[in-house]
Amino acid sequence: MPWLSQAQYNHCGILIPSQKSINKVKDKPSSINSFISIDEAANYIKRIVKQVPDWQQNFVLQERNGINNAYAHIQNGKRFITYDNLFVEALDYQTGTKWASVSVLAHEVGHHYFDHVLDREGSTHSKELEADYFSGYVLAKMGASIAQAKAAMAKLANPYGSHSHPPRNQRLTAIEKGYNTVKPRKKSNPYSGNFYTQQNDVRYVNVQPRSNKLVQATWFFNNGQKVSENLHYSRTTSRGARVYYNNYMQNTRRVELYFFRDGRIREKDIDLKKRRYAWYNFSRH
Ligand SMILES: [Zn+2]
Numbered sequence: 001m002p003w004l005s006q007a008q009y010n011h012c013g014i015l016i017p018s019q020k021s022i023n024k025v026k027d028k029p030s031s032i033n034s035f036i037s038i039d040e041a042a043n044y045i046k047r048i049v050k051q052v053p054d055w056q057q058n059f060v061l062q063e064r065n066g067i068n069n070a071y072a073h074i075q076n077g078k079r080f081i082t083y084d085n086l087f088v089e090a091l092d093y094q095t096g097t098k099w100a101s102v103s104v105l106a107h108e109v110g111h112h113y114f115d116h117v118l119d120r121e122g123s124t125h126s127k128e129l130e131a132d133y134f135s136g137y138v139l140a141k142m143g144a145s146i147a148q149a150k151a152a153m154a155k156l157a158n159p160y161g162s163h164s165h166p167p168r169n170q171r172l173t174a175i176e177k178g179y180n181t182v183k184p185r186k187k188s189n190p191y192s193g194n195f196y197t198q199q200n201d202v203r204y205v206n207v208q209p210r211s212n213k214l215v216q217a218t219w220f221f222n223n224g225q226k227v228s229e230n231l232h233y234s235r236t237t238s239r240g241a242r243v244y245y246n247n248y249m250q251n252t253r254r255v256e257l258y259f260f261r262d263g264r265i266r267e268k269d270i271d272l273k274k275r276r277y278a279w280y281n282f283s284r285h
Helices: 002-006 019-027 038-050 085-095 099-113 125-142 146-156 168-182
Strands: 060-063 070-075 078-083 193-197 202-209 214-221 226-236 242-248 253-259 265-271 276-284
Touching: 019 085, 038 060, 038 099, 038 125, 070 099, 078 085, 078 099, 085 099, 085 146, 099 125, 099 146, 125 146, 125 168, 146 168, 214 253, 226 253
Parallel strands: 060 078
Antiparallel strands: 070 078, 193 202, 193 276, 202 214, 214 226, 226 242, 242 253, 253 265, 265 276
């Protein structure tokens, strides 16, 4: 795999754009909103820093053309983030999203936030993962989607890692962790999913609450048949169970699902003609 050995990564483990990419960015400065001036990069840096509570920018941003890189460092006791405009634009060009460069800048800001540049040991796995976590956190606060927060690393991080930086999958996990501290994934609804029922001829029931007023339930029978019903909210019982129902077989039968506050679900099958009914308890599939 000769192309792997040719791929070059910067000290943060990000693929250095090829001369071809750089030339494309040079030729097409307006393809994606570009970092036209240091003001724009400085603006992003300001916005990144603003997301972090109780912290002030403790570094100077400087543009340096031709280095094809962006990195946090310390020089004569002064902290810097130094970046090449074309490098930053190439990140966006290669990933198709402005969030790529924002996340890489946020990653570099993270190195200053965590004081990673104070020692002389350079990049380590734990430092890189902390800076990735930081970028996930910041991008969530800035309104990026999780895919946008991961875009740069997903496309440009070294999949295998090295002694100085971790492999891509670990970095994506770190970004997601940081992201989720701001925007936790929705907790799964206890009433949603597949359930066993006590009904003999039913293999399982899939329950999907669609809204406060509507639940969709699908009965999967042992013989391979399935029946889907939209159940509408009718009432809340004195014990706090929400009841959803639908009539079927020309209004001769009614199915009711009882959703109890503790997460239990029960089905009541009613024969409206004979005025008989049966109860079935659901349990998690
Ligand atoms: Zn780094």
